[in-house]
Amino acid sequence: xxxxxxxxxxxxxxxxxxxxxxxxxxxxxxxxxxxxxxxxxxxxxxxxxxxxxxxxxxxxxxxxxxxxxxxxxxxxxxxxxxxxxxxxxxxxxxxxxxxxxxxxxxxxxxxxxxxxxxxxxxxxxxxxxxxxxxxxxxxxxxxxxxxxxxxxxxxxxxxxxxxxxxxxxxxxxxxxxxxxxxxxxxxxxxxxxxxxxxxxxxxxxxxxxxxxxxxxxxxxxxxxxxxxxxxxxxxxxxxxxxxxxxxxxxxxxxxxxxxxxxxxxxxxxxxxxxxxxxxxxxxxxxxxxxxxxxxxxxxxxxxxxxxxxxx
Amino acid sequence: xxxxxxxxxxxxxxxxxxxxxxxxxxxxxxxxxxxxxxxxxxxxxxxxxxxxxxxxxxxxxxxxxxxxxxxxxxxxxxxxxxxxxxxxxxxxxxxxxxxxxxxxxxxxxxxxxxxxxxxxxxxxxxxxxxxxxxxxxxxxxxxxxxxxxxxxxxxxxxxxxxxxxxxxxxxxxxxxxxxxxxxxxxxxxxxxxxxxxxxxxxxxxxxxxxxxxxxxxxxxxxxxxxxxxxxxxxxxxxxxxx
Amino acid sequence: xxxxxxxxxxxxxxxxxxxxxxxxxxxxxxxxxxxxxxxxxxxxxxxxxxxxxxxxxxxxxxxxxxxxxxxxxxxxxxxxxxxxxxxxxxxxxxxxxxxxxxxxxxxxxxxxxxxxxxxxxxxxxxxxxxxxxxxxxxxxxxxxxxxxxxxxxxxxxxxxxxxxxxxxxxxxxxxxxxxxxxxxxxxxxxxxxxxxxxxxxxxxxxxxxxxxxxxxxxxxxxxxxxxxxxxxxxxxxxxxxxxxxxxxxxxxxxxxxxxxxxxxxxxxxxxxxxxxxxxxxxxxxxxxxxxxxxxxxxxxxxxxxxxxxxxxxxxx
Numbered sequence: 001x002x003x004x005x006x007x008x009x010x011x012x013x014x015x016x017x018x019x020x021x022x023x024x025x026x027x028x029x030x031x032x033x034x035x036x037x038x039x040x041x042x043x044x045x046x047x048x049x050x051x052x053x054x055x056x057x058x059x060x061x062x063x064x065x066x067x068x069x070x071x072x073x074x075x076x077x078x079x080x081x082x083x084x085x086x087x088x089x090x091x092x093x094x095x096x097x098x099x100x101x102x103x104x105x106x107x108x109x110x111x112x113x114x115x116x117x118x119x120x121x122x123x124x125x126x127x128x129x130x131x132x133x134x135x136x137x138x139x140x141x142x143x144x145x146x147x148x149x150x151x152x153x154x155x156x157x158x159x160x161x162x163x164x165x166x167x168x169x170x171x172x173x174x175x176x177x178x179x180x181x182x183x184x185x186x187x188x189x190x191x192x193x194x195x196x197x198x199x200x201x202x203x204x205x206x207x208x209x210x211x212x213x214x215x216x217x218x219x220x221x222x223x224x225x226x227x228x229x230x231x232x233x234x235x236x237x238x239x240x241x242x243x244x245x246x247x248x249x250x251x252x253x254x255x256x257x258x259x260x261x262x263x264x265x266x267x268x269x270x271x272x273x274x275x276x277x278x279x280x281x282x283x284x285x286x287x288x289x290x291x292x293x294x295x296x297x298x299x300x301x302x303x304x305x306x307x308x309x310x311x
Numbered sequence: 312x313x314x315x316x317x318x319x320x321x322x323x324x325x326x327x328x329x330x331x332x333x334x335x336x337x338x339x340x341x342x343x344x345x346x347x348x349x350x351x352x353x354x355x356x357x358x359x360x361x362x363x364x365x366x367x368x369x370x371x372x373x374x375x376x377x378x379x380x381x382x383x384x385x386x387x388x389x390x391x392x393x394x395x396x397x398x399x400x401x402x403x404x405x406x407x408x409x410x411x412x413x414x415x416x417x418x419x420x421x422x423x424x425x426x427x428x429x430x431x432x433x434x435x436x437x438x439x440x441x442x443x444x445x446x447x448x449x450x451x452x453x454x455x456x457x458x459x460x461x462x463x464x465x466x467x468x469x470x471x472x473x474x475x476x477x478x479x480x481x482x483x484x485x486x487x488x489x490x491x492x493x494x495x496x497x498x499x500x501x502x503x504x505x506x507x508x509x510x511x512x513x514x515x516x517x518x519x520x521x522x523x524x525x526x527x528x529x530x531x532x533x534x535x536x537x538x539x540x541x542x543x544x545x546x547x548x549x550x551x552x553x
Numbered sequence: 554x555x556x557x558x559x560x561x562x563x564x565x566x567x568x569x570x571x572x573x574x575x576x577x578x579x580x581x582x583x584x585x586x587x588x589x590x591x592x593x594x595x596x597x598x599x600x601x602x603x604x605x606x607x608x609x610x611x612x613x614x615x616x617x618x619x620x621x622x623x624x625x626x627x628x629x630x631x632x633x634x635x636x637x638x639x640x641x642x643x644x645x646x647x648x649x650x651x652x653x654x655x656x657x658x659x660x661x662x663x664x665x666x667x668x669x670x671x672x673x674x675x676x677x678x679x680x681x682x683x684x685x686x687x688x689x690x691x692x693x694x695x696x697x698x699x700x701x702x703x704x705x706x707x708x709x710x711x712x713x714x715x716x717x718x719x720x721x722x723x724x725x726x727x728x729x730x731x732x733x734x735x736x737x738x739x740x741x742x743x744x745x746x747x748x749x750x751x752x753x754x755x756x757x758x759x760x761x762x763x764x765x766x767x768x769x770x771x772x773x774x775x776x777x778x779x780x781x782x783x784x785x786x787x788x789x790x791x792x793x794x795x796x797x798x799x800x801x802x803x804x805x806x807x808x809x810x811x812x813x814x815x816x817x818x819x820x821x822x823x824x825x826x827x828x829x830x831x832x833x834x835x836x837x838x839x840x841x842x843x844x845x846x847x848x849x850x851x852x853x854x855x856x857x858x859x860x861x862x863x864x865x866x867x868x869x
Binding site: 060062108111112115117118119121122123125126127128129130133134136137245248251255287288290291293294297298301302304305 | 601650656661789830840
Binding site for chain 3: 365366367386387388389391392396397399403404405406407408412415416417419420421422423425426429464467468
């Protein structure tokens with residue numbers, strides 16, 4: 001399962017190059033770096049739970065991004081009905097999504113774990129479609145917004161201003177990363193989950209309740225997406241399809257970093273976030289930024305196929 | 312019917328999986344027409360050797376020559392077409408096909424025949440190995456039938472060299488005798504056979520020559536009588552007596 | 554028994570061909586749409602038979618749409634010829650893409666094809682001068698001047714051609730290669746099957762079909778835009794139809810597209826909003842409860858009737 005590649009004696013060259021590149025980019029396109037880091041950490045935040053599910057439960061959840069949409073709309077609805085601040089509503093949305101994930105797992109996902117990959121992909125694909133259409137039905141495709149003061153907080157360094165609220169993504173991403181790593185390495189439950197990801201049959205033999213682990217991890221994964229949902233609501237216009245691209249981007253990060261390499265996802269997220277922001281910063285080319293991830297995905301796949309898998 | 316050039320030459324073959332060295336600097340040749348036995352304790356690298364020579368894994372180091380030609384860079388399907396075949400110890404039949412159709416795949420793509428000829432050839436090969444029920448789905452086949460089908464599949468592509476990977480495993484006395492006869496007939500038809508086995512009586516009866524593997528290396532080579540007496544072989548097998 | 558089958562098929566073809574002569578424009582339009590989705594569904598199923606799940610139907614469909622419309626617009630190409638161009642263009646893109654991504658399989662392939670429509674949409678939206686950007690491009694006139702009968706016949710022929718290709722895949726050595734690859738790649742390649750070659754071949758052919766269907770669709774409406782050409786409908790519906798009818802066959806997608814196509818028209822009338830949810834539900838329900846679709850259920854019933862015991866032997 002885990003396919004991390006260490007860089008060996010290139011250990012220091014790569015980070016050094018990265019820092020130099022970063023400084024260069026910052027000099028020419030400071031906003032690209034700032035927004036890139038913010039956006040990138042959001043991607044990483046959403047990608048980590050996908051990698052968790054993919055690595056431990058072994059299923060690619062094509063509806064992953066649509067849970068972000070779901071969470072955001074729920075938070076939006078809560079805000080409109082009760083005026084509860086989106087960030088505070090995370091305490092409702094995340095557990096709620098956890099429950100939704102658990103329910104969905106029990107009713108549908110658990111049934112296809114032993115079925116061919118095709119069935120799994122089609123199932124989550126169908127769920128994604130249902131979520132998108134249901135949300136479209138209830139709230140229409142008109143973009144929705146929530147306005148809170150702190151979302152427009154900004155700071156300035158040496159003359160140029162930038163939004164600071166979105167650094168909360170970075171905080172959340174790092175926080176989730178740290179918590180997940182602690183969970184997987186230090187807690188009994190987490191170690192069991194890690195074992196299941198490495199070798200489900202072996203884990204079962206030593207008495208680990210694999211089914212329960214699958215349920216737990218899947219639900220945690222959706223719950224974390226709920227956290228991200230509450231975070232983005234103050235800043236993003238939400239519409240039924242806004243979460244869907246995150247599925248692909250999350251998978252791209254997971255593929256780049258290698259399954260099981262959560263820290264790698266954070267770095268990859270930052271790199272791709274900056275890359276995307278960089279493309280966006282050039283006049284007339286901003287529309288192409290969506291393809292950055294796709295291009296990277298193809299590159300990663302092509303490189304992998306010629307290096308690794310001998311098929 | 313011995314040719315000058317060995318049908319198979321393995322030169323300094325190394326296969327690593329991460330930190331594990333499964334095959335460690337292996338060199339040997341196989342003469343055309345002989346039955347070579349490959350024995351060794353579990354984990355010695357026998358199946359890995361078959362996997363590398365048949366093309367499923369690329370070697371980490373070393374070269375493989377088949378009938379004088381360097382095939383190291385070739386894919387598994389290309390080697391199959393050239394004439395290297397193998398059976399799988401853990402059988403993986405094509406479940407959506409009948410027994411006959413399973414064998415036809417090799418005839419179609421290994422021997423590159425057209426549909427009609429492939430079907431005929433598949434029938435012949437199945438008869439050769441003693442398969443009677445050809446039109447049944449895989450679920451209905453017995454273990455013995457599956458084993459025979461596996462051999463038939465390997466033969467249908469018209470190989471000159473066949474790896475038989477533990478085909479005797481799990482067979483009773485009668486079935487084992489039948490299988491031994493089948494292997495002899497395969498060899499008699501001109502095919503060089505490499506037999507990977509745990510069952511020593513089979514090795515003793517079938518093979519002209521034996522190489523003994525342990526931890527990826529050849530520790531002995533010769534006839535069965537010769538190698539079975541060598542102390543390295545005995546100690547390698549300690550606790551593994553059949 | 555076989556003769557009866559051939560007779561039935563001929564009857565269906567003749568009836569299908571004569572369809573416009575005894576129905577009005579509305580059923581004609583519905584059937585045209587059904588046939589469009591039938592061809593798309595069949596092409597998706599053909600790729601599925603290799604064991605690779607592609608989510609790219611909408612992508613290659615849209616590519617064909619754009620290629621067909623733009624060559625007519627800029628080069629004055631005959632509309633019928635432009636439809637072929639649509640197919641060829643999609644095939645070329647599929648070839649290049651397949652070379653990169655077909656070496657890694659399963660989820661990598663699936664998710665990359667899923668991204669295709671989105672990527673093509675971005676490209677179409679950004680090449681303003683060439684593709685008309687977000688607004689798209691319009692043709693001065695639709696093919697056959699919009700004559701519904703001729704449009705129907707065109708779509709009918711395309712669907713028929715697709716059925717033919719699907720049957721060729723089912724009856725020649727291609728079936729052996731594809732089924733072997735789908736079941737067990739290691740066995741397949743150890744038996745001499747050039748896996749990559751066959752996967753690429755099927756990928757290119759099915760994408761070409763999708764391009765042709767897209768080209769015909771664009772010519773039919775005389776209009777392309779990023780949202781309409783690469784719409785998820787062209788991905789979601791064909792998949793649902795194949796699942797409903799029964800995958801890994803020609804008959805399954807045909808049945809599924811007729812049933813679901815007609816059903817969807819009814820649903821559109823009844824629930825103008827949200828009928829798309831039904832497709833998602835259908836996909837989920839079928840995957841959970843009857844993964845082999847209607848054909849699978851029929852096969853089981855036949856098996857039960859034959860053996861008297863619980864039948865087995867469904868295709869995986």
